[in-house]
Amino acid sequence: MAAQKPTFRVMKNGYDRFAVDDAVEQYTLQIEQLERKLVLYQQQLMETTGQLEGIKDQYRELLRTEDSRKQTADDIARLSLREANDIINSANQNADLIIREALASARGILEDLAALYNEAGVVKTDAKEKLEKLLKDLEEFNMPDMPDLKWLQDAEDRMR
Numbered sequence: 001m002a003a004q005k006p007t008f009r010v011m012k013n014g015y016d017r018f019a020v021d022d023a024v025e026q027y028t029l030q031i032e033q034l035e036r037k038l039v040l041y042q043q044q045l046m047e048t049t050g051q052l053e054g055i056k057d058q059y060r061e062l063l064r065t066e067d068s069r070k071q072t073a074d075d076i077a078r079l080s081l082r083e084a085n086d087i088i089n090s091a092n093q094n095a096d097l098i099i100r101e102a103l104a105s106a107r108g109i110l111e112d113l114a115a116l117y118n119e120a121g122v123v124k125t126d127a128k129e130k131l132e133k134l135l136k137d138l139e140e141f142n143m144p145d146m147p148d149l150k151w152l153q154d155a156e157d158r159m160r
Helices: 017-140 150-159
Strands: none
Touching: none
């Protein structure tokens, strides 16, 4: 904000008094305005500095809180890992027991299936023999000759 250097008219006993007075008054107003701004900026600086200190305090408190939370999270993670390992070991033992029981059940089911397969083979052979006998009987079955329906037509014609 560089102001132009004022120029004054030269008069008999010096410079134009009114022009000089106007310039001095203008500079005085400008100085007063700048002083008010300076006071306002100093107040804002003090408020901002106070806010900065408050924020710094909050930041330090957050750091302390974060450290304690981090320590708590580490403790929880350690405990969770230990508990997870215990659960996995227990699950492995239970799985082994379940597999043994399933294999025993599967053996029983397979034995039952083998017996059913053998029985199905016997039933199949028996059914096959019966079907072959039925086919033979069907082939030997003779249909009687169909009577001539002409006599029925003749009888109907006579009745009319």
